[in-house]
Amino acid sequence: MAEPGLAVVEIAAADDATAFAIQDVLTAGCAAAPADCTTRDPGEPGVRLRFFVDLRERPDT
DSSP: OOSOOEEEEEEEESSHHHHHHHHHHHHTTSEEEOOSOOBOOTTSSSEEEEEEEETTSOTTO
């Protein structure tokens, strides 16, 4: 990445706990608007979680 900026991250996981654990790891080092719920596609296995991160800012700023 030439220059950090804003990003949308979508996680596909087997279950809610896994999706939120991955979100926690990915948002630990940047400012983020974390998601509070997952979505499911009817008839499809697993869940999806979408959230937004700003790679230009640290979470404590």
